[in-house]
Every structure is written in structure tokens, then in C-alpha cells.
Amino acid sequence: MAYKPQYGPGTSKVAENRRKQMNPNQKLEKLRDVTDEDIVLLLGHRAPGAAYPTAHPPLAEQQEPDCPIRKIVTPTEGAKAGDRVRYIQFTDSMFFAPCHPYQRTYTECYRFRGIDPGTLSGRQILECRERDLEKYAKDLINTELLDPARTGIRGATVHGHSLRLDENGMMFDMLQRRVLGEDGIVRHVKNQIGEPLDRAVEIGKPMDEKWLKAHTTIFHSLGDVAFRDDQEYIEYVQRIHTLRTKYGFLPKE
Amino acid sequence: MTDAIYPQVRIVPMRLLRPDTAEQLLNKLIQVGGIRRMTINGPNLPATVPYGPARGEPNPHPDRRAIRVGDQDVMLQIQVGMVILELEDESYIPAVKKAADETFADKGFSCTVQQGRYMKTQPTLSDYAKYGPDADRELLGLVDPRKKDRPIIIQGTK
Numbered sequence: 299m300a301y302k303p304q305y306g307p308g309t310s311k312v313a314e315n316r317r318k319q320m321n322p323n324q325k326l327e328k329l330r331d332v333t334d335e336d337i338v339l340l341l342g343h344r345a346p347g348a349a350y351p352t353a354h355p356p357l358a359e360q361q362e363p364d365c366p367i368r369k370i371v372t373p374t375e376g377a378k379a380g381d382r383v384r385y386i387q388f389t390d391s392m393f394f395a396p397c398h399p400y401q402r403t404y405t406e407c408y409r410f411r412g413i414d415p416g417t418l419s420g421r422q423i424l425e426c427r428e429r430d431l432e433k434y435a436k437d438l439i440n441t442e443l444l445d446p447a448r449t450g451i452r453g454a455t456v457h458g459h460s461l462r463l464d465e466n467g468m469m470f471d472m473l474q475r476r477v478l479g480e481d482g483i484v485r486h487v488k489n490q491i492g493e494p495l496d497r498a499v500e501i502g503k504p505m506d507e508k509w510l511k512a513h514t515t516i517f518h519s520l521g522d523v524a525f526r527d528d529q530e531y532i533e534y535v536q537r538i539h540t541l542r543t544k545y546g547f548l549p550k551e
Numbered sequence: 552m553t554d555a556i557y558p559q560v561r562i563v564p565m566r567l568l569r570p571d572t573a574e575q576l577l578n579k580l581i582q583v584g585g586i587r588r589m590t591i592n593g594p595n596l597p598a599t600v601p602y603g604p605a606r607g608e609p610n611p612h613p614d615r616r617a618i619r620v621g622d623q624d625v626m627l628q629i630q631v632g633m634v635i636l637e638l639e640d641e642s643y644i645p646a647v648k649k650a651a652d653e654t655f656a657d658k659g660f661s662c663t664v665q666q667g668r669y670m671k672t673q674p675t676l677s678d679y680a681k682y683g684p685d686a687d688r689e690l691l692g693l694v695d696p697r698k699k700d701r702p703i704i705i706q707g708t709k
Binding site: 453454455457458461462463464465466470472473474491492493494 | 564565566567568569572594595596597600601602603604605606608610611612613614630632658660
């Protein structure tokens with residue numbers, strides 16, 4: 299029988315959302331249309347329209363060693379062109395953000411190629427070749443993986459994911475890269491590392507509480523699905539925990 | 552330093568406050584009277600970018616501004632998340648609760664008002680290094696000992 303990945307355990311809505319995000323065959327809902335130029339501005343690695351700086355000559359122009367792995371793996375566009383490795387980093391509020399660091403890493407590993415994700419408790423960084431990064435960043439920003447109020451694009455000074463929200467529902471950001479306008483639209487006024495932008499970049503309206511709770515991948519015992527309510531998830535986590543604890547003693551079931 | 556006979560309360564709103572709301576709350580609280588000492592707490596809003604490639608560059612932030620509390624200007628360097636009060640006696644607590652509830656009534660969120668001990672009871676090493684052995688114990692814990700700022704005195708009616 300052909301192997302069919304399950305992506306994750308659990309019977310709750312949160313578990314279902316996690317599986318949906320991880321499954322590359324499932325198309326993520328597109329919610330906004332941030333342009334390529336805006337993405338370049340947000341990332342702040344190069345000026346819009348500028349050529350991609352390179353770390354090495356294009357692969358076609360340099361002698362490749364005779365390596366079987368290189369014959370199997372097709373290089374990504376960025377790797378082919380010899381782009382620098384650059385990053386995008388996200389912070390997700392614990393108040394029902396649509397994604398969170400571990401989930402982001404799993405999702406990206408299933409969906410993207412040639413990436414190096416870094417997972418921390420309050421932030422998640424994705425490193426890859428620059429032109430691949432811009433393509434992936436567009437997917438991460440324009441789809442349901444991001445909420446303008448509860449997800450931050452923060453290259454540095456990420457503090458805020460576990461704090462109370464601001465009065466207007468935005469996640470705390472000491473650099474205030476994003477501002478909620480009078481018209482209800484969130485705009486980036488600084489790039490991801492906190493340098494002011496020449497023009498504000500529109501991200502769109504924050505999603506409402508109902509949408510967030512329906513799409514969140516975070517268990518939250520106050521106000522939404524508690525982790526303890528998902529028996530299947532607990533059973534799975536406990537099984538993994540037991541097995542990895544016993545691993546050194548040759549586990550046998 | 553705190554004397555055990557003075558009750559302390561902590562007001563914790565469900566959201567981090569904007570300067571306007573903080574100003575409103577603090578002014579309502581000082582109208583209640585009976586406050587000996589007050590501290591506001593919350594996450595820092597630095598004047599310059601503290602980390603990363605843009606480190607040291609100015610950090611314009613609209614919430615880092617002065618608010619008017621009573622007859623004094625208070626420069627906010629934080630986003631207000633908690634207010635700690637030391638009161639003359641327990642009879643002021645219901646009025647403090649009422650003032651806090653009134654402030655947040657039309658904001659769409661609530662707050663909790665708790666009684667306990669929230670201010671310093673012993674000078675720390677940093678306090679000792681800054682103020683020495685004969686520090687004014689009333690002032691300990693009111694300001695960050697690593698900063699040059701002094702506490703702000705708001706005149707009461709006594």
C-alpha cells in the first residue's frame with residue numbers, strides 16, 4: 299500500500315488546521331495581495347529593482363565536482379544564480395495567531411525547497427537564497443499563514459508574542475513597524491529590522507476574532523481549544539516522549 | 552522601603568494601554584487620593600533600536616511621549632501594562648477599583664485589581680551601588696536604579 303502521510307495527530311480543529319497548513323497538496327487560502335516590490339521593501343535586503351548580489355558565480359559558469367548528489371538534486375533558482383542567503387523572520391502572537399514557530403517550520407519544510415528554518419520559542423526565521431526567499435515570503439505573507447495584527451515580520455527585536463495585545467488588538471512591537479490606520483488597514487512603516495520605509499506598505503485589514511479562532515494552530519486553554527481536550531494529540535505526544543526517553547535502552551514495544 | 556502597614560494594590564488591564572488611556576486612568580486614580588507611592592510597569596519603548604543590523608538608529612514611536620498626570624508631565628518610556636499603588640489604608644481600595652473599572656468601561660476590555668505586596672522590600676545590589684547604604688527607603692523600587700531618572704512627585708491635597 300502506498301505511503302500516505304498523516305502530517306500530525308489530533309481530532310480537534312487546531313490539529314486539523316495544522317494538518318491543512320502542512321499538507322502541500324492543500325492550497326492555502328489567499329487573503330491579500332502584497333506586491334513583489336512591497337515584499338522587497340519589507341525584507342530590506344536590497345533596493346527594489348536592484349540586481350541580486352551574488353555569493354558565487356552562477357552554477358552554469360563554474361566547474362561542478364563530479365558528485366552523485368548534485369546529479370540527483372535540482373538546484374533552486376536562487377542557488378543556480380549564486381544568490382546570497384538572506385532571511386525573513388516571523389513572530390506569532392499567542393493570542394490565536396494563524397501559525398506559530400514549530401508549525402511554520404513544518405509547513406515550510408513540506409512546501410518549500412532549499413530552506414534553512416530556525417525555530418525558537420517566540421520567533422521563527424527562514425533562511426534561503428534571496429530570490430527564492432522573495433518567492434516564499436510572498437506565499438507566507440499573502441496567504442492565511444499571516445494575520446496583519448497577530449503576526450509580525452520582525453528581523454530583530456521580536457519581543458511581543460507572549461504579551462497582552464495593544465488596545466487596538468495589535469501585537470506589541472517596541473519598534474512599531476506596523477501601524478493600524480484610522481481606516482482599519484495595517485501598514486508597515488518600517489522594514490523588518492526597524493528602518494523607516496520611504497512609503498508605507500499596506501498589509502490589509504486584521505482578521506476578526508471569529509476567523510482567527512477558526513484558523514488558529516495554537517491550543518489555548520483560555521478562550522479556545524485546550525490541548526488537554528485533544529486526547530489523540532496527548533496520546534501521540536506521550537508515546538513519542540516515552541519512546542525517546544527509552545531510546546538509549548533499546549526500546550521494544 | 553515598604554512598611555507592612557500600608558496596603559498595596561496592582562491594576563492589571565487585559566490590554567497594554569495607549570498613552571491617552573494611561574493618562575485617563577492615572578488622573579482618575581490620583582483623584583481618589585490616599586496614594587503614597589505609584590509605579591507604572593510595562594514593556595520598554597527604546598529611544599534607539601536595541602538589536603539587529605539597525606542597532607543604534609533612532610526609533611520613532613508615537614507612544615513614547617509625555618502625558619499629563621495631575622500637575623506634572625510624565626515621560627512615558629514604556630507601554631503601560633500595570634499600575635502598582637501603595638495606599639494610605641484599605642478604605643481607598645473600593646474607590647481605586649471603581650476608578651479603574653470606569654476607565655475601561657467603554658474601551659471593550661476589563662482589568663483586575665489585586666491586593667498584595669508588589670513593591671521592593673529590600674534594597675538590591677544595584678540599589679546599594681547607586682544609592683549607598685543610607686538610601687531613602689521610600690524611593691527604592693520606584694525607578695530603575697540603572698537610569699538617571701528620579702521619581703516624579705505629584706502634589707496631593709494634604
